[in-house]
Amino acid sequence: MNVVFHIGYSKTATTWFQKYYFPKVVNSSYVLLRDANRIFLNTDFFVFDSQKARKDLIAISKNKNLLVSSEHFTTAISFGRHYGYISAGIANKIHATFPEAHIVVFLRRQQSLICSAYQQYIKNGGTFGFKRWFYSGDVFNKEHLIFDKLISYYDGLFGKSNVHVYLFEEFRENQVEFLKKMNEELGFEVDFEKISFAKVNRGIRKGLFFLLKIMNYFYNKPLGTKRCIIHIPGMIHIERTVYKYLNPYRFFGSFLSEKDFLSRKDIENIKQFYSRSNTILSKRIDAEKLRRFGYFLEDGQ
Numbered sequence: 001m002n003v004v005f006h007i008g009y010s011k012t013a014t015t016w017f018q019k020y021y022f023p024k025v026v027n028s029s030y031v032l033l034r035d036a037n038r039i040f041l042n043t044d045f046f047v048f049d050s051q052k053a054r055k056d057l058i059a060i061s062k063n064k065n066l067l068v069s070s071e072h073f074t075t076a077i078s079f080g081r082h083y084g085y086i087s088a089g090i091a092n093k094i095h096a097t098f099p100e101a102h103i104v105v106f107l108r109r110q111q112s113l114i115c116s117a118y119q120q121y122i123k124n125g126g127t128f129g130f131k132r133w134f135y136s137g138d139v140f141n142k143e144h145l146i147f148d149k150l151i152s153y154y155d156g157l158f159g160k161s162n163v164h165v166y167l168f169e170e171f172r173e174n175q176v177e178f179l180k181k182m183n184e185e186l187g188f189e190v191d192f193e194k195i196s197f198a199k200v201n202r203g204i205r206k207g208l209f210f211l212l213k214i215m216n217y218f219y220n221k222p223l224g225t226k227r228c229i230i231h232i233p234g235m236i237h238i239e240r241t242v243y244k245y246l247n248p249y250r251f252f253g254s255f256l257s258e259k260d261f262l263s264r265k266d267i268e269n270i271k272q273f274y275s276r277s278n279t280i281l282s283k284r285i286d287a288e289k290l291r292r293f294g295y296f297l298e299d300g301q
Contacts, residue, residue: 001058001065002187003101004028005094007154008071009145011116012106012168015200018069021179027189029061036070040097045089050096057097065187066098074105074150077117078124078139078225087150095157102186103154107281108168109294110145110274111267115258119204122213123243125221125236127228130261139225142273148280165284169293206260207252208243215239271296 006022008014022030039053057066073094075086094101108116118130121139133139154163164185171178175197183190204212219235220228246252262270279298282290291297 001061002028003066003098004068004104004186005073005098005101006067006069006104006106007090008074009106009108009113009147010071010074010077011113011120012071012108013171014069014071014106016198019200020196020198021190022067022069024190024194025067025188026191027187028065028067031057031060031066031068033070035060036068037072040090040093041070041072041086043093045093048093048096050093053093053097075144077113077144078121083141083143084149088153091154091157099158101158101162103158103163104166104186105151105154105163106166106168106171107147110296111258111262111270112294113145114140114270115256115261116203118261119256120201122204122209122216125216125219125226125239127213127216127226134266145274146277148277148284151281151284167285167289167293170289202247203255203257204243205247205249205252205255208247209256212239212243215242 006014006017018033022028039056057068060066073087073090075082075084094103114134117140118133121128121133126133126139128136128139134142151163151165164182166178166182176192179190179192182188215235216239217227217229218232219239220231221236275296275298278290278295279287281295282297287297
């Protein structure tokens with residue numbers, strides 16, 4: 001029985017994989033996101049029953065190969081302030097349940113992931129400006145994207161050969177060739193004729209960004225890190241309708257990008273903060289490849 005756990009990170013095409021790709025892996029039973037989170041995320045660490053979890057998941061798989069996916073296993077990006085406790089706890093839960101599992105983790109260069117995550121914060125109802133969101137630690141925690149630490153932790157639990165590290169940028173560059181290689185490594189069988197490569201979770205167009213942000217002030221949401229002037233019932237549904245139907249139109253401008261959020265000072269801060277981690281990561285992924293896709297490395301590496 002081949003067992004694969006896809007753990008994220010967030011903002012690395014996880015929704016596309018969960019919606020369009022993993023359900024099409026014909027030789028594996030795909031566990032839905034809600035069930036993956038119910039079993040591993042929404043259970044107390046100290047009373048977690050690994051034997052019951054294994055039994056339940058094998059029942060779902062009907063003794064076939066098993067494929068489990070949740071980006072929340074690396075911690076949702078807005079909960080990075082939990083300082084890795086969730087990530088480490090879930091890693092131990094997975095290992096207690098399936099010590100033989102293969103772990104799949106997708107990475108994305110930090111400066112790109114950060115800007116995408118901030119846009120998701122706005123989509124989710126946030127009101128903080130980018131600087132406060134990025135630097136305050138109230139929502140986002142920079143340590144959350146020190147990739148080498150999480151990978152090393154999983155290596156220690158499952159063995160380096162069972163932890164598969166991929167780059168979001170490489171997937172985006174040539175999707176079919178990337179997926180064929182990944183399928184070979186993980187033992188997936190997929191009929192590409194049945195795969196949709198439709199884009200999901202596009203960014204926000206410039207002309208809608210401030211409108212969405214203003215609307216966010218007029219409803220409460222259990223985000224815990226926003227301001228609300230007054231709660232207007234139904235506003236959240238109005239906002240989501242506005243985004244859904246207007247964001248596809250080019251009339252509202254181009255999609256927001258890194259340069260719309262990051263100043264030179266921000267970029268230098270990101271470079272200084274993550275270069276060491278990415279350089280350590282280069283022992284796992286070729287440094288030239290990392291550099292080509294914009295990952296900051298230490299000088300001379």
